Amino acid sequence: MRADETTASSAAVTTQDLTRVYGSGAGAVRALDGVSASFARGRFTAVMGPSGSGKSTFLHCLAGLDRPTSGAVVVAGQQLARLNRTALAKLRRERMGFVFQAFNLLPVLTAEENITMIAHLARRRVDRAWMAQLVARLGLADRLDHRPAQLSGGQQQRVAIARALLTRPDVVFADEPTGNLDSRSGTEVLRFLREAVETENASIVMVTHDPTAAAYADEVLFLADGRIVDTLAEPTVDEVLARLRRISEPS
Numbered sequence: 001m002r003a004d005e006t007t008a009s010s011a012a013v014t015t016q017d018l019t020r021v022y023g024s025g026a027g028a029v030r031a032l033d034g035v036s037a038s039f040a041r042g043r044f045t046a047v048m049g050p051s052g053s054g055k056s057t058f059l060h061c062l063a064g065l066d067r068p069t070s071g072a073v074v075v076a077g078q079q080l081a082r083l084n085r086t087a088l089a090k091l092r093r094e095r096m097g098f099v100f101q102a103f104n105l106l107p108v109l110t111a112e113e114n115i116t117m118i119a120h121l122a123r124r125r126v127d128r129a130w131m132a133q134l135v136a137r138l139g140l141a142d143r144l145d146h147r148p149a150q151l152s153g154g155q156q157q158r159v160a161i162a163r164a165l166l167t168r169p170d171v172v173f174a175d176e177p178t179g180n181l182d183s184r185s186g187t188e189v190l191r192f193l194r195e196a197v198e199t200e201n202a203s204i205v206m207v208t209h210d211p212t213a214a215a216y217a218d219e220v221l222f223l224a225d226g227r228i229v230d231t232l233a234e235p236t237v238d239e240v241l242a243r244l245r246r247i248s249e250p251s
Ligand SMILES: Nc1ncnc2c1ncn2[C@@H]1O[C@H](COP(=O)(O)OP(=O)(O)OP(=O)(O)O)[C@@H](O)[C@H]1O
Pocket: 022, 023, 029, 030, 031, 049, 050, 051, 052, 053, 054, 055, 056, 057, 058
């Protein structure tokens, strides 16, 4: 356990009254409108909502990829708005992991080099035993010398997951991680993320449109018009669909 974890709350990420306004004047768009949320350590949370409800904006603000107009984001005990660019980049490298819909692997690097890239950037010694475990569990052992173009989409996403987990981040942000995958590869990815939560106490925040993917989470947050309008613990596909339908109905 890191020293600062002994005093930190059980939350991996918290937000307080998060607001993000794009543009100004009559054309201003309030993409987030006072979102306060807490993502506990060792929990898998899905963020859902209709198109334009603010999901991507929320994830980008949580991950320090976008600056909120007002309100606070705290990751690993640090308030992002108080960090300069260098400190924010360091925090992102060392304490956050990322899994994107488009995989975002470097094409010139092998699978192994992609997996270790963030650890190298963070000047961290690669934990070889942990890496071997990840690679074995993700079924990548015989693919480590391949470049991304030589891998299937599912394999590329599994490389991205190994990269995200290798540094044992405080939180993994996943943006539609199954959006580019067929259902079998998508299921493998979701099962692995679930397993990482169960066995490694990983904390995952995942934006998804897919109720099946959301059902792998411990909890679903529903956004509409930039606000949290509902939450669902221990989600099932049917209940997620019912809640989404309710949100989309005109009131
Ligand atoms: N850079 C931007 N400039 C202006 N408006 C933006 C910008 N990014 C997002 N928006 C607006 O903010 C609102 C929320 O967008 P956001 O992309 O966060 O929604 P979303 O729930 O992720 O949507 P989707 O499911 O379609 O990806 C939308 O009205 C969108 O048009």
